[in-house]
Amino acid sequence: MERNVAFIAWMDGEGWTAPDLAAELNTAIGQSTGKPGTLSDVTVRKWRSGETTWPRIAVRLALEAISGRTAPDLGFADRRRKTRTPPEDPMLRRSFLNTTIGASASFVMAGPAPSVGTSDVLRLRAQLDSLRSLDDHRGGHDTLEQAALAGAQEAARLQAKAATSRTRERLFSLAAAFTAAASWSSIDAGRLDGASRHLDRALTLAGLAQDPEMVMQVWNLRAMLARQREDYAEAVASAQAALATAIARRSPLHASLAHARVGVGLAHAREARAALNCLGRAEEALARTDPAQPCASWIAFYGPAELHSLTAIVRDIVGDPGEAEAASHRALAVLPDAYRRNRAYTTARLALAQLHQGDAEQACVSGGQVFGIMAGTPLPGRMRRLLGDFQRELLARGPAALASQWTDRHRSEWSSV
CATH class of the missing domain: 1.25.40 (Serine Threonine Protein Phosphatase 5, Tetratricopeptide repeat)
Incomplete structure (x- = not known):
């Protein structure tokens, strides 16, 4: 029996505990079928251990809705069948997905609209991903900043009506992510005065969400804001705070980004040797990452290309334009x-x-x-x-x-x- 490495990586990366995931899946199943699920933390642990390799269809669809990945992508496979698995009922899949993405609860079940849950989280995540794509294409601007702040406001409002404590934390995390996106848009647009205020709010929301990933993102943005303000001591301190977060301690990808940010700050502070040492540590950490492992969407930009770009900045600042x-x-x-x-x-x-x-x-x-x-x-x-x-x-x-x-x-x- 082999452990389901892909599922374990997704759970750990998203910060799910077995009881919380079981509760969230039960809520999602109930929203779809009208009958709450009966999963327990023991069920989830059997998925992790590999004892259960192919959950029933309603559970698989709930997992796909919550994770945004297919069951095979999460490491599940029907190993008990030697023949091809019969196709799933398309009506069941369509009904479930229409419910969980918030299209219309009445498509599946009559009665009042369900409480705030997975469908709201998925909808807001999709909005946030759209804003990030717009930022990648165009860069920061006022419309993007305002849209991000509106998303943060909605996420914060919905958390008060969340069906489970886990959903509440996820909505706080989304509110923090939207607020951080607004801050970054302000930084990129060159409007630095409001960015610090947004980051203060984002850090508070990240704490309410108990989300170390978001805490890391906020300190990363603080380092960038301080650099734009030419406050290089604060840029170094903020990058070091990012490096000290729980997510950076366990993820070489996050650690690599934090090391690179420290290096940029030190280069501006005219500490050339220390800056180059930080770049070396960033390269070593990045070499330990597994590109196949999923990562949070906010850090998806970071990889070899971004590290080369940050290296160019450091090399130019320390007086090595050829290497830059x-x-x-x-x-x-x-x-x-x-x-x-x-x-x-x-x-x-x-x-x-x-x-x-x-x-x-x-x-x-x-x-x-x-x-x-x-x-x-x-x-x-x-x-x-x-x-x-x-x-x-x-x-x-x-x-x-x-x-x-x-x-x-x-x-x-x-x-x-």
């Missing part, structure tokens, strides 16, 4: 297409690294590519600030004619996006 350029190229080579804003930002860093090596002509080519990457949407404030740094350094270092040419183009394209 190489790291930028490595980042761009493996960066997924969905991260358009990150691609533009890394390209702007590439331009700076080339300029710092005295290659002003190539730097202008790279800097101009930023506008093409972001064509059709306004540049986020953080990117405008970086391009402003590039323009000022180009005027100080580059040939006067080339600098004037790029500035003219910079001015016209700046106003057109």
Whole structure:
């Protein structure tokens, strides 16, 4: 009998205990069928141990609705059958999913609407994922920030009506995640005054949710906010607080990100050797991660491409622009297409690294590519600030004619996006 490693990883990653998951599944089954489930923590432990490899259909559908993954993705398989498993009743699946995603409870059962539960959590998670996708494509802006704050308000309101304590915690966690998204949008847009207030609120909500993942996210954003404010001592302290969280202690992926953030802060503080040591620890931690393991959506951006990008920043700051350029190229080579804003930002860093090596002509080519990457949407404030740094350094270092040419183009394209 083999333990269900995939299911165990999902449960542990989401912070589920066996009793809480059983209770949540029973609620979801009740919302779908009109008859509450009868699962217990013993049932869940049998799934973990591998003693039960294929739960009954209503339970599998509840698991899929709560986790967002198929039963096989969670490590379940019908090993008792040598023949092909008969197809499931499509009406049952459609009825269950329509209920759990909040389409219409009356599709399955008559009577009053169910209390707040899994369907609300799934709906809000989908909204949050949509906002994150918009951020990846366009970057921070006022509409995104306001939408995130509205999501946080709804999640906080719904938790008071939650059917179970576990649902209440998940809604508090979502309220924290929405608030953190609003903060990040504010940081990326260059509006730093409101970001700190949002992060204070997000940290409170993360505590109410008892969610170490969210606590880590808040400290990560605090490090980024402090860096934008040029308060490098606070940037280092915040990144170290992220590194000290429970999730960073047990997850090499989270630890890698925290080490890299500490490195960026130390580089700005002119502690070059310590900064490079942190990058080394970030690389070692990232090498220990399993790409096949699921991770929270907020940290899905972090991987080899992002570490290369952060390495480029550190290398350029400590006076090694050649290595910074190489790291930028490595980042761009493996960066997924969905991260358009990150691609533009890394390209702007590439331009700076080339300029710092005295290659002003190539730097202008790279800097101009930023506008093409972001064509059709306004540049986020953080990117405008970086391009402003590039323009000022180009005027100080580059040939006067080339600098004037790029500035003219910079001015016209700046106003057109």
